[in-house]
Amino acid sequence: MRDVTIRPQPMPRSRAQVRDFPGRRALNLTLRTAHIAGVVLLGAALLGAGTPAAGLWLTLLSGLGMFAGDLWANPAHLREMAGFAIIAKLAMLGLIASLPGLAMPLFWAILAISVLLSHAPAAVRHRRLF
Numbered sequence: 276m277r278d279v280t281i282r283p284q285p286m287p288r289s290r291a292q293v294r295d296f297p298g299r300r301a302l303n304l305t306l307r308t309a310h311i312a313g314v315v316l317l318g319a320a321l322l323g324a325g326t327p328a329a330g331l332w333l334t335l336l337s338g339l340g341m342f343a344g345d346l347w348a349n350p351a352h353l354r355e356m357a358g359f360a361i362i363a364k365l366a367m368l369g370l371i372a373s374l375p376g377l378a379m380p381l382f383w384a385i386l387a388i389s390v391l392l393s394h395a396p397a398a399v400r401h402r403r404l405f
Contacts, residue, residue: 294348303344310337314386321378327371335368357400360392 310333317330342361345352352358364385371378392400 292349292351299344299348303341306337306340306344309333310341313337318382318386321382327378331368331372335365338365351403354403354405355400356395356402356404357392359404360388364388 313330313333313335315330316325317327317334319325320327320330338361342358345358353362367381367385371381374381
């Protein structure tokens with residue numbers, strides 16, 4: 276019979292290289308909560324319930340806050356799959372603001388990329404692209 280034991284995989288980067296500060300987890304949790312609220316507001320507005328400005332700004336500012344924290348903690352984050360995806364999502368968010376006719380497909384693309392990467396294994400999220 277084949278061994279099907281699940282063994283933990285090593286992180287692709289050492290945790291010793293990640294900077295931290297007291298309260299970083301609470302700050303990130305607060306920013307993530309605001310970010311999800313912004314995404315919900317933006318999605319609702321794109322479906323016709325209100326204007327997208329509040330959701331767009333809340334999503335953008337909270338996302339930038341999380342991104343800044345991730346870059347501070349790990350300056351190599353930008354070269355990893357997850358960090359590079361944030362740049363792509365920011366570009367798509369800018370397109371939503373400038374090309375409202377493409378807002379719905381861009382919104383769903385951003386949402387799909389976000390969900391797939393946030394639930395991908397660490398080896399995928401932290402894979403170095405360059």
